[in-house]
Amino acid sequence: MHAADQETKPPVPGQGSAPGAPPDPLQRERAHLAASRAALRAMREDAQSLNIANVTANWVNAEVLQGEIDARIKALADLSGTPLFFGRLDYLHAPGVDLAEGADGENFYVGRRHVHDADGDPMVIDWRAPVSQPFYRASKQDPMDLKLRRRFGYTGGELTAYEDEHLTDPAEAETTSALLQAEIERPRVGPMRDIVATIQPEQDEIVRAGIGGTVCVQGAPGTGKTAVGLHRVAYLLYAHRERLARSGTLVIGPNRSFLRYIEQVLPALGELEVKQATIDDLVGHVEVRGADDAAAATLKGDARMAEVLRRAVRSHVTAPQEPCVVVRGSRRWRVPAYELEEIVQELRDRDIRYGAAREALPQRIAHAVLVRMEQAGEAPDDRVQDAVARNAAVKATVKAIWPPVDPAKLVLRLLGDADFLAAHAEGVLSDEEQRTILWAPPGSGKKPPRSVRSAKWSAADAVLIDEAMDLVSRTHSLGHVVLDEAQDLSPMQYRAVGRRCTTGSATILGDIAQGTTPWATDTWRQALAHLGKPDSAVEELTQGFRVPREVIGYASRLLPAIAPDLKEATSIRESAGDFGIRAVRPADLDATVLAACRDALAKEGSIGLIAADARIPLLRAALEEAGVNALPPGAETSADARLTLVPATLAKGLEYDYVVLDEPAAIVAGEPDERTGLRRLYVCLTRPVSGLTIVHAAALPGQLGND
Numbered sequence: 001m002h003a004a005d006q007e008t009k010p011p012v013p014g015q016g017s018a019p020g021a022p023p024d025p026l027q028r029e030r031a032h033l034a035a036s037r038a039a040l041r042a043m044r045e046d047a048q049s050l051n052i053a054n055v056t057a058n059w060v061n062a063e064v065l066q067g068e069i070d071a072r073i074k075a076l077a078d079l080s081g082t083p084l085f086f087g088r089l090d091y092l093h094a095p096g097v098d099l100a101e102g103a104d105g106e107n108f109y110v111g112r113r114h115v116h117d118a119d120g121d122p123m124v125i126d127w128r129a130p131v132s133q134p135f136y137r138a139s140k141q142d143p144m145d146l147k148l149r150r151r152f153g154y155t156g157g158e159l160t161a162y163e164d165e166h167l168t169d170p171a172e173a174e175t176t177s178a179l180l181q182a183e184i185e186r187p188r189v190g191p192m193r194d195i196v197a198t199i200q201p202e203q204d205e206i207v208r209a210g211i212g213g214t215v216c217v218q219g220a221p222g223t224g225k226t227a228v229g230l231h232r233v234a235y236l237l238y239a240h241r242e243r244l245a246r247s248g249t250l251v252i253g254p255n256r257s258f259l260r261y262i263e264q265v266l267p268a269l270g271e272l273e274v275k276q277a278t279i280d281d282l283v284g285h286v287e288v289r290g291a292d293d294a295a296a297a298t299l300k301g302d303a304r305m306a307e308v309l310r311r312a313v314r315s316h317v318t319a320p321q322e323p324c325v326v327v328r329g330s331r332r333w334r335v336p337a338y339e340l341e342e343i344v345q346e347l348r349d350r351d352i353r354y355g356a357a358r359e360a361l362p363q364r365i366a367h368a369v370l371v372r373m374e375q376a377g378e379a380p381d382d383r384v385q386d387a388v389a390r391n392a393a394v395k396a397t398v399k400a401i402w403p404p405v406d407p408a409k410l411v412l413r414l415l416g417d418a419d420f421l422a423a424h425a426e427g428v429l430s431d432e433e434q435r436t437i438l439w440a441p442p443g444s445g446k447k448p449p450r451s452v453r454s455a456k457w458s459a460a461d462a463v464l465i466d467e468a469m470d471l472v473s474r475t476h477s478l479g480h481v482v483l484d485e486a487q488d489l490s491p492m493q494y495r496a497v498g499r500r501c502t503t504g505s506a507t508i509l510g511d512i513a514q515g516t517t518p519w520a521t522d523t524w525r526q527a528l529a530h531l532g533k534p535d536s537a538v539e540e541l542t543q544g545f546r547v548p549r550e551v552i553g554y555a556s557r558l559l560p561a562i563a564p565d566l567k568e569a570t571s572i573r574e575s576a577g578d579f580g581i582r583a584v585r586p587a588d589l590d591a592t593v594l595a596a597c598r599d600a601l602a603k604e605g606s607i608g609l610i611a612a613d614a615r616i617p618l619l620r621a622a623l624e625e626a627g628v629n630a631l632p633p634g635a636e637t638s639a640d641a642r643l644t645l646v647p648a649t650l651a652k653g654l655e656y657d658y659v660v661l662d663e664p665a666a667i668v669a670g671e672p673d674e675r676t677g678l679r680r681l682y683v684c685l686t687r688p689v690s691g692l693t694i695v696h697a698a699a700l701p702g703q704l705g706n707d
Contacts, residue, residue, distance in 0.1 A: 029088075029152065030159050032109065036084050036123045040115045044076040075113070075270045081157040082268060085111030085124045086197040087135045090148040092168070095131050105147060110135045112196055113270045127196050128238040136204040143167035151180060151197075194265045195227040198545070206507075206539055207232045211240050211480065214501075214536035216508040216524050220569030221555070221686030222547030226653060229482045229509045230262060234269040236480055247479030247504060251276045252497060254485040257634030258653040279493055280459055282500065283466035286408055290456030294518045294672040299437050300460035301490025301519045303530055304428050306467055311424040312414055313354050313471045316405055320344065324397040326369050326388055331376075333369045340365070344401060355472040358402045362389040365397065407468035408452045411461060415439050416448030463492045466499075475499040485652055486510035486527060490519040494530035506533060513563035514652060516680045518672055544571040546655060546689045550579045554692075554704070555685035561703045562679045578658070578691030586697040589663065590622045596660045596693045597628065597643060603691075605657025606637045606644070610684045612666035613647040619662065620645055652683050659688035665698035678703060 052065050078084070091105040108125045110132045115124040125132050134144035146167045153161035166172045180198055199207065206228050209215050215232075219225030233251065237244055251266075251274055253259045259276045266274050280288065292300065299305075320340035326333045343364045347357040366388035373380045388394060414421050416439050425434055439455075440446035449455035457465075469475070481501040483489075487510035489497070497506070508531070512521070521527040524538050544552055549571035556568045584592045593609070600607040609630065611619055623630045623645065630645040631637060633654065637644065646654065648667045661684055668677030678701060685692065694700075 026159070026162060029162060032123070033084060033159050035117075036109070036111075036115050037078055039117050039123050040076060040078050040084065042118065043115065044073060044078075047073045047076060071272060074272060079268065083111070083152065083154045083157065083159075083197070084115065085109040086152050086154075087111075088148075088150040088152075089132070089135055089146055090150075092145050092147045095145075108132070112194075112268065126238065128235045133204070133208070136199050137201045138167055139201075140167060194231070194268050195224055196231065196269060199228075199231065200224075200543070200545070202539075202541065202543070203228045203231075206541075207235050209537075211236050211243075211505055214506040214508065214528070214531075214533040216486075216528060216536055216538045217510075217541060218524060218538060218566075219509065219511055219541040220544060220552075220566070221511065221514070221683075222544035222552065222571065222655075222689075223541035223569065224545055225509045225511070225541055226262065226484055227265065228541070229484060229507045230265045231269070232507050233274055233480065233482055234266060234271050237271050237274070240479075244479040245273075247477070249274045249480045249482075250478050250500065251482045252282070252484065253278060254488060254652055255650060257632075257650050258485070260634035260636075261654055279489065279496065280462065283462040283496055285465050285469065286452065286455075286457045286462055288457050288459050288462055290458045290461075292458045292460055296436050297458065297460045298490070298519045299429070299433055300458075300464060301492045303491035303495070305464060305492055306495060307428050308414070308421075308425045309410075309464065309468050310471060312410055312420070313405055313468060314348075315424060316354075316403055317344065317348065318401055320397070320401055324365055324393055326391050326393050328388070328391075333372050335365060335368045335372075339368060340397065340401065343368070353470075353472060353474055354402075354405060356474070358398065358404070361398050361402050362394050365389070365394050366391075405468075405472055406452075407465050407472055410468050411464045412449065412452055412455055414464075415461065418442050460490070460492070463490070463496055466496050467492060470499050475502075477501055477503040479504040481506045482509070483507070484509045485514070486521075487512050487515040488517045488520050488652075489527070490517070491526075491530040494527055495532070498530070498532035502532060506531070506536075508536070511566075513559060513566055514679060514683045515563075516649075516652065516671070516676055516683060518676060520676070520679070540567070542567050542569050544569050547571055547686050548579065548688070548690065548692075551688055551692045552686060554579065555682055557705060558678050558682045558685075558701075558703050562675060562682060578693075580692075581694045581696070581700075584695065584697055589695065589697045590618065593619065593660060593662050593695050594622060594626055594628070596695055597623075600658040600660060600691070600693070601643060603658060605690060606642050607658045607660065608644050608646050608651070608654065608656035608687055609660045609662065610646045610648055610651050610687060611662035612670045613649055614670060615662055615666055616645060616647050646687075648680055648684050651687055655687050655689055657689050658691045659684075659693070661685065661692065661694045663696050663698060664694060664700055664704075665696065668701055 047069060050069055052062060052069070087110040089108045089110060091107070094106050108131055109123065110127055111124040112127060113124070114122065114126040114129070116122050127135070134146050135149060138144040138146045138149060149165045149167060151163045152159055153163070163178060203224060206215060206217060209232070217225050217228060219228075230251070233249055237249065253262065253276065255278055259278065263276065266272070320337045323337050324335045324340060343361070347360060347364070350357070363385065366385045369388050370380050370385050373384070414424070415437060418434070418438055418441065421434050421438065435441040440448040478500050481497060481504065483497055483506060486508045508524070508527070512524070515521060525534070528534050528536050552569050552571050559566060559568060582592055582596065597607060597609055609619065620630060628643060629641050630643050631641055633644060633646045633650045635644065644656065648670065664681050667681050667684060668674065671677035671680055681701065
């Protein structure tokens, strides 16, 4: 291992080497960085100078082409403070050439995007290209034909250091990269950063997994599972751009705060077209104004509700009672009721969606009429069949047999009409379970809402409407979906996500130990079955890169109670991190929390003050009285505003350099049951990157021990 460090100030032209002496390696690398940035600017200027005035047939094509050019220009922006390349690979032989031919090796600079010079020769290779893969996977045991791997260190966008690994030199011992460690531990101010320079081999295997299958990642806190999922999207867009451009990609997060936190990662990697949404966004067919208790929400999220909805939708189909008589000119064509019943039964047996069957029914009736016309010696064609299908008598027959179904009105009736629910939940839900989900159970004295508009829909109700909509009309499928914090989804929510990738693939990210809803999944196999991807691979990440080992060790004391089957996470962090527990009297709790925040603000990086939701107003008032500015979750931190006040229910997925954790017992008590409360506490304990201070007046949960 060889490392070179310089002052963090930019180099002064003409200094650094004796007159006439060759420039030192760091100067040569800085020169390549300057030349690469100039080449990137030239690429952007070329894109800006494109004139499409005479190359498109119409204004629509011109708008589409101009949009593509604008996206290209935006993707070629040189982000200030972001390294254009972070590694260099020196191959023993030219990649892709038979080693027996003895071709000389080549050098490649690895960065966030491809950059080429005026002749088209590469100056920086995209990290996603196959030739870049050894940067992440090569080792002394498997050098992957590398002679040297060089990592670069930066300060404020300026190249300040490099570090070499001679992978084929037996005399050089394999050691931990100091630059890699420094990048992992760098203070975090602002939104989530990409990890493109620090991807580890086990992470890279997941990132580069093929698009053909779904991958589920069980990741302990600090293992980088969210970043892995986002980088996987960037890799798939690189490797399968045309396919995914047609079908689309989507990142699903647990809440808006989380999406704001991660939203800069993909643009930093040059990917601008990936959409982001929450589960509520996906199923936002009605305005959510109400909330269920835990029991009702759990039942509404149960997979059995899919069968109840299926029965309710299909119940609208009725047996034909009368023939269909079509009048054309002077002729009357009669399709008897028994034949209509055969047509209806055939459509039922095919089990196609309700709406598709309803659209097929008039054509099937019209076909029966055409058969009679042909038997009478006429020669009707397709235009005649279409005309018959639009005939008023056929329309009336279809409406009577297979009436339209409004999904929201259907769910409104199921939850508001006890008899209608009982008819379709028989043998699926018990009487008590039916009472639990009804808006106005018999004998309660309550009145159900009378219309879709007046109903106070809950988030779980919206998912039921989405299921009903899919029973009527097929949901559009995307090419790839990333689902983060997946452990918190109900079976019905998994089905909602699965509908968005029926013909595509998915990356499922989560941690069973961080499941903080009463309906949180117990196993990934169950979750994947509800998603419609039962045979997907499940990968486990247990090596942490961000949470200090003392902190993750302390939090892992909760695992036997919240997820006994999971392995305890480890951490590669060499420093134990700042960790402290302050027990105080109740009267001193707020003052001690403020003091802990001030101590954290004296250090470099971001600070998260995490507390039970019920404590947030009190702490906000105390901070304001003390003149301390506190940001809401997801808001971008800056040098002047580094403290974020975080309700425990919104802490998931976020991370801070230092965390002050207020009253753990209150966090546990804020959940409907102890297991969920302890899981919520586990989430909160594992948010820090450098240090954790716990302040409590009430006794700590017994699972954490006495120290």
